Amino acid sequence: MKRDIIDAATRKTLCDVNYTHCTVVDVFSGCFLEHSTVSVKGGYVVGINDGLTAKETIDLEGLFLAPGLIDAHVHIESSLLTPAEYAKVVVPRGTTTVIADPHEIANVMGYDGMRYMLNVSQNIPLDVYFMVPSCVPATGFDTAGAALYASDMHQFLQEPRVLGLGEVMNYPGVLAQDPQLMDKIALFTSSGRPIDGHSPGLRGASLSAYIAAGIGSDHECTTPEEVLEKVSKGMYIMLREGSTAKDLRALLPALRRENVGRFMLCSDDRHCNDLRDEGHMDFSLRLMLEAGIDPIDAIRIASSNAARWFGIPAKGAIAPGFKADFIAFPSFKNFEVKVVIKNGCVVAQNGELIQTFSTAPTAIRDSVNIKWLTKEDFAIPDKGKAVRVIEVHKESLLTGHGIARVPVEDGFLVSDLVHDILKIFVIERHTGSGNIGKGFIRGLGLTRGAIGSTISHDSHNMIIAGVDDLSIFKAARHLNKIRGGLVYTVGDTILLDLPLPVAGLMSDKSADFVIERLSAFERLFKEAGLTATSPLMTLSFMALPVIPSLKITDMGLVDVDKFEKVSLYVD
Numbered sequence: 400m401k402r403d404i405i406d407a408a409t410r411k412t413l414c415d416v417n418y419t420h421c422t423v424v425d426v427f428s429g430c431f432l433e434h435s436t437v438s439v440k441g442g443y444v445v446g447i448n449d450g451l452t453a454k455e456t457i458d459l460e461g462l463f464l465a466p467g468l469i470d471a472h473v474h475i476e477s478s479l480l481t482p483a484e485y486a487k488v489v490v491p492r493g494t495t496t497v498i499a500d501p502h503e504i505a506n507v508m509g510y511d512g513m514r515y516m517l518n519v520s521q522n523i524p525l526d527v528y529f530m531v532p533s534c535v536p537a538t539g540f541d542t543a544g545a546a547l548y549a550s551d552m553h554q555f556l557q558e559p560r561v562l563g564l565g566e567v568m569n570y571p572g573v574l575a576q577d578p579q580l581m582d583k584i585a586l587f588t589s590s591g592r593p594i595d596g597h598s599p600g601l602r603g604a605s606l607s608a609y610i611a612a613g614i615g616s617d618h619e620c621t622t623p624e625e626v627l628e629k630v631s632k633g634m635y636i637m638l639r640e641g642s643t644a645k646d647l648r649a650l651l652p653a654l655r656r657e658n659v660g661r662f663m664l665c666s667d668d669r670h671c672n673d674l675r676d677e678g679h680m681d682f683s684l685r686l687m688l689e690a691g692i693d694p695i696d697a698i699r700i701a702s703s704n705a706a707r708w709f710g711i712p713a714k715g716a717i718a719p720g721f722k723a724d725f726i727a728f729p730s731f732k733n734f735e736v737k738v739v740i741k742n743g744c745v746v747a748q749n750g751e752l753i754q755t756f757s758t759a760p761t762a763i764r765d766s767v768n769i770k771w772l773t774k775e776d777f778a779i780p781d782k783g784k785a786v787r788v789i790e791v792h793k794e795s796l797l798t799g800h801g802i803a804r805v806p807v808e809d810g811f812l813v814s815d816l817v818h819d820i821l822k823i824f825v826i827e828r829h830t831g832s833g834n835i836g837k838g839f840i841r842g843l844g845l846t847r848g849a850i851g852s853t854i855s856h857d858s859h860n861m862i863i864a865g866v867d868d869l870s871i872f873k874a875a876r877h878l879n880k881i882r883g884g885l886v887y888t889v890g891d892t893i894l895l896d897l898p899l900p901v902a903g904l905m906s907d908k909s910a911d912f913v914i915e916r917l918s919a920f921e922r923l924f925k926e927a928g929l930t931a932t933s934p935l936m937t938l939s940f941m942a943l944p945v946i947p948s949l950k951i952t953d954m955g956l957v958d959v960d961k962f963e964k965v966s967l968y969v970d
Contacts, residue, residue: 467495509545
């Protein structure tokens with residue numbers, strides 16, 4: 400390939416295409432190259448304004464030309480789409496590369512889940528790189544469907560699209576030097592691979608110890624002060640704008656001209672309807688530009704910085720020898736991608752994919768296995784005590800740790816609609832053990848029925864919140880019937896569902912089908928007056944025992960601040 404590029408650059412052969420009349424965003428020099436021609440051969444940039452001839456000329460009619468956008472950290476499974484369908488949604492938005500952490504499917508299916516994602520993400524108009532999930536299982540507080548040890552990870556280091564070790568969520572395990580976790584870190588450190596972090600609120604000496612272990616990035620910052628400390632200690636910071644966690648705007652005051660090279664963009668977890676309606680990296684880029692971030696710095700943050708952190712060669716810039724992955728757009732004001740060029744070819748225009756592609760289906764086993772349930776399994780006995788309550792914080796993964804007295808009927812605790820307190824359950828779905836964690840949650844705004852899902856980070860057991868036991872029971876039985884998914888029930892009636900038979904996480908249908916079904920959920924939630932942002936995604940994070948403050952798993956409640964299991968009842 401290099402021979403072809405050199406031959407084209409020295410005029411021994413023709414270039415494939417010249418993109419003319421464009422203004423190149425030069426991320427290296429920090430300037431704009433007006434009236435430019437970019438020459439491409441074999442999917443790579445050959446030259447800029449070098450007077451080269453090509454077989455084809457495409458006039459960009461004065462548009463800006465920038466490197467394709469990069470999502471530095473994403474769980475594709477959270478879009479509810481397979482990688483091919485995901486590409487159909489994000490590529491027209493200007494995303495040409497993602498660094499995926501298949502943490503979700505790996506916690507359900509382990510090695511088979513990682514291999515599935517590698518296989519089905521080939522030969523699509525989106526470069527999908529992977530980080531090997533570090534926390535499978537995430538903690539010992541819940542039941543995962545699989546385990547990945549350092550010994551299982553060696554083979555993935557041979558994969559050209561595997562970059563490093565995924566987010567190390569178990570930061571208490573790092574500080575305690577858990578042997579299994581330290582073995583994983585050592586494997587990737589010794590091979591010179593990047594290691595992503597996950598350390599919400601970690602500061603001071605504990606943060607220093609965490610970084611000293613070899614962890615170099617974080618996407619969980621919620622304040623500018625936290626960002627500045629982590630940057631000063633050498634971390635790269637990912638500015639996250641997901642469906643539930645929307646941290647980007649709050650963190651922008653931490654950006655300085657001196658530190659801009661330490662920032663990247665990520666979506667982490669973003670539903671496909673938000674990807675279609677708001678956007679992907681283009682949405683985050685638009686937010687930065689509206690906040691007054693320098694346009695060239697914004698492009699660096701949205702593209703080149705991620706390529707540098709992950710060590711991806713020939714990505715994130717328009718320069719000789721770099722991949723010809725570009726976005727073309729008319730203005731930085733009201734930023735909107737008009738043309739997407741992948742491997743030197745136009746693949747999308749005006750928000751529509753114009754290149755067709757197909758992927759071979761890959762078989763995957765069923766993943767929902769729960770014990771036979773009855774309505775009585777969801778009764779919570781009254782012990783004459785107050786109870787702990789998970790308190791939802793809007794547009795955040797952080798939760799409060801409340802204490803409340805809830806109503807009692809016939810000797811059992813029930814939901815308190817006056818104070819927006821509902822019952823919540825996590826049902827183990829991997830081994831059929833019968834484990835059911837029981838608790839209460841405030842802030843969803845549900846006034847009738849139940850909502851449920853087989854998506855509950857990170858072990859992805861079945862999670863259901865509801866007003867009454869019949870609705871909750873019906874939701875659990877229906878999720879088992881459809882091999883995983885999302886459901887909204889009222890009494891014995893299924894109001895709406897979305898089957899997700901691929902590991903209980905992703906649909907086997909088209910993006911259009913999934914988006915329409917999610918839109919139907921949103922309409923129902925609006926009619927029902929639910930107050931939480933993206934209620935089903937919010938629900939899915941209530942079982943994540945590595946983000947403060949109170950969470951619930953199939954083994955019960957977890958006080959994340961103390962990193963210990965706690966009783967539902969308070970003396």
